[in-house]
Amino acid sequence: MKSNIKSLAAKLALGVAMIVTPAAIAQAEEVQLYHSWSNESELAALNVFVSALEAKGHTVVEMSVPHEAAGSSPLAALVAAGTPPNIFLTGQSGFYRDLRDQGIGQEVGSHFKATGAWENFPPKVQEAIQVDGEIVKIPSGIHIDGMLYYNMKVAEAAGVDPTSWTSTADMFADMAKVKDAGYNFLGLGGNSFQAGYLFHALLAAVAGEDIYTRFYAGTPDVTVLDEQGFKDAVALFREIADQNDKGWVNRAWNETTNDVIAGKTLMQIHGDWM
Structure with missing residues (x-):
């Protein structure tokens, strides 16, 4: 049996994050952030984004669920109840369809195209951040x-x-x-x-x-x-x-x-x- 070492990364799904409510970023208010990170280096990276949001006048409320403890179950419950966090991390398309069907999803394609980001994403990333032809995900952790x-x-x-x-x-x-x-x-x-x-x-x-x-x-x-x-x-x-x-x-x-x-x-x- 032979397997190509260099192909390990190439065939995996992409991880993505999504900002759900435009109001949460457009004007200063409370922003709910859902994540499963817990060790020192992960939190240090996350705090870079938290600090940037706070510098714009937002109050960030974190909902942290350890990866090992529950996986995506708490997020699924929040989305199903119609009370999703403003920012969360998942690549599963079902979450985005549920948000769209509830009328509380947000597309991000217009922002990416206006800022010039879209043309700089590799084709595989462009494909992965779309759900049913609509750009709704923000690339994150793309090497998984x-x-x-x-x-x-x-x-x-x-x-x-x-x-x-x-x-x-x-x-x-x-x-x-x-x-x-x-x-x-x-x-x-x-x-x-x-x-x-x-x-x-x-x-x-x-x-x-x-x-x-x-x-x-x-x-x-x-x-x-x-x-x-x-x-x-x-x-x-x-x-x-x-x-x-x-x-x-x-x-x-x-x-x-x-x-x-x-x-x-x-x-x-x-x-x-x-």
Whole structure:
């Protein structure tokens, strides 16, 4: 089985945020912000936007629900009740259709085109931020979870060259060298969403768009479980999980990232929020 390392990012859905009510930005008032971020680096990034809004006279009220605790369930309940937050982060088209049908959605295409942003978005981004032909999403986190990050100092010390890999077979052929040199090979933490993100990336890269779409459809197509591409993605997921170091069970994603930065681990598959 071969899978292209560089294709992990290319086949994933885009994450997007949306500002719901124009009044919330057009004039100073209370702005409700829904998010699931919790660690120090995430909040530091979020506070850049919060500070910019507050500087314009807005009062920002945050609704924070840990990613691990509830996923999108609280947001779904707010949208269904007709009381969505002004700003939220999700790529699921159903939310935007519900807002449109309730008459409380907001298109952002006219703003993007007036400011010149639209023509600078890659075609795949332009496609992903539309729902039923209407531009309603603001691009955010567009690389999501399929990026492979590695520490070249660790690679050089272990005598391997990640830039030469063209398949996962090439990658795993160098694993023994890295571990024999005293480093962890590929870092994975204990959060369930880390395992989920990794599987999303592998299913897209190994099994391809058709199987990925059928598996993650609103009503999953269970026949994909018998497809060879799906079985190959599961096998690769297990191979990555099996090589994990002993400390992975209770390790948060940012701690896993820090192990790569600190030179304890060669690499990590994760998103561009690192």
